[in-house]
Amino acid sequence: MVTAPASLARSSWFARPAARDWTCPPAPRDVAAFHRTLPGHAATPLVELPSLAAELGARRVFVKDESARLGLPAFKILGASWGVHRALCDRLGLAPGGTSLADLRSARPDVRLVTATDGNHGRAVAAMARLLGLAAEVCVPHGVHPEAVAAIKAEGAAVTEIPASYDEAVRAAADAAAVDPSALLVQDTAWPGYERVPQWIVEGYSTLFSEIDEQLAEVGAAPAGLVAIPVGVGSLAQAAVTHYRSGQSAPTLLSVEPDAAPCVLASLHQDRPLTVRTRPTTMAGLNCATPSTLAWPVLRAGLDAAVAVTDASAARAAHDLARLGVAAGPCGAASLAGARAALAPDRRPLLAAGHGETAVLLATEGRAANPA
Template sequence: MTDNASSPCTLPWFARPDARAWRCEPAPTEVRVFHASLPGYAPTPLTELPSLASEMGVARVFVKDESRRLGLPAFKALGASWAVHRTLAERAANGGEQGPVTLVTATDGNHGRAVARMAHRVGQRAHVFVPQGVHPQAVAAIVAEQAEVTEVAGSYDEAVRLAAEAAAAPDAVLIQDTAWPGYEQIPGWIVEGYSTLCAEIDEQLRAERVVEGPDLVSVPVGVGSLAQAVVTHYRSRPSGHAPALLSVEPEAAPCVLESLLLGAPVSVTTRETSMAGLNCGTPSSIAWPHLRGGLDAAVAVTDADSARAAGDLAAAGVSSGPCGAAALAGLRAALTGVGAEERRTALELGPTSVVVLLSTEGTAANPHSSH
């Protein structure tokens, strides 16, 4: 294992040489079938950007563009729709109350909006807790989905705590995209929902004659749920080509990076960042084993790194907010600058490599937000 703690001269970086040998169980195949049945479902674009491939010294770079997903500007609808579906089905099967139920969640924007949208679609109520610092347009977008919104004078972690308290009511259920001991089933369904994104990438790369799949996937990380889904997808294959998996966080909120460096999940004190949807202080309890075992590397980037990446993606025709652009910012941090050759070697990247960046949000409706 190699790792580097943050210092004025050292990139905030972690690498694990044996991650590609780690294995886990796959996501259920019925998730993709469910999503395909939803009104408005279509695979999101996988856009090739040759200019980035040239800059990074690899053969091909593709961006999975999640700026339009099931009518919303982020990938979050995949997890929210599957979790709401499973939650209500389980409630009915267990003889739960047949009257209206309130779906409660905490969010920095897009997850809460997705839960509110799905609640309205199935005739239920939504109550969304929003932490301090969320852009007013993101709050307004949640209100527009006919949800009750409670603004919290505190961090995302505090909003999660208050949402969990509110969901203790008999006619309420928590639909949260982070897990902790005692609350893991529904976050697990959310992670399963994200598997559709990875299945689409497989099909789209085959159409691009990339038969073996990518050599590196770069994924933005908040509490780690999307990264858990990505690790699950690529580490559940019994044999064959295994890509390197790179997680990217804000330097203001590097809870996964710090946990990996310490070898155990820890909470960090977060600071303000334009990557508000990644501004999370504690890794999800169900994500942690997958992140610890299956991530090849983790890096933290600055708001300026993300802003530059968002501008570059926009120039190439890809709408990406600060959180989505973190995937490119992290790739650039890993493959350029002081120590780049060592990091490139750790990721096993060369001039024939294929890279996929997960741009998790667009810029249109939820500025500065993804979680």
């Protein structure tokens, strides 16, 4: 991994339409079935916003509202729940397909879940630990909002505050897990030698995209022609690429990052994974310096557009979504800010033809959440 030159980190746009032709195998079919067994499961809303369609020059625009997913204010529980389930089954030698959460609770595993987070992933892991009667430790970097820290503690997890960046918090969590035989690291980014659990977490996100397909069909909309995805280390975007590049349609998949931390965008420009020097941003959950090693090959092959947006544009998008009845924080609103930037007249010709038919914006977390 090398550090990006400042000129690359500042570049705000990337497009490679040929990525739409890349294909890959789909996510496992049993993920959505597992999620349906979780307490309080329900599909999150897909909200149609005609005024945004008029503004963006699309026939129909939908926002996937993840502000209340399984009782938590973000999509992260989809990945954390499947990742924890698979990892515990693996640790205990149980078959994932035939093992319920009740089975795992009854097994009373001597396991302590460990992770690092900017907010929502850690809270999701802590919630799974509470559900299963397990201990959890969550490392949080400098800059995480006190309310996000309090929410993690309210789930019953121990919080270790790391006075450094997100990447350093990840290292601290990995180090803590390495010296404790009972620890199970459940991290949503990958590095060489640590990829199985992150892959399971990515698989967990597939439920979100299956829901979108079903919901679009229910309202008679065309399949998604543009999907805008907020990006930190790239795991959700990896799930999006896996879903849409293994299906019948080939929409434009647009990654959206803060201009203060555009690690995927800079890597796409250089055609190799880079570490960027980050700055503070209100999109705290996207403030990541390095793409996941698991996500990068998939994003390089199948992500056909990427954009970096400012804090001001994300704030405007959050305000506009709130006015339309969708409560999104800066990270969730980044998808609208990114779509606005990508649909500029000089950029539209590089997008899939269907982008003018149906656009889907992922509002990945609620307004009160510190996204992660």
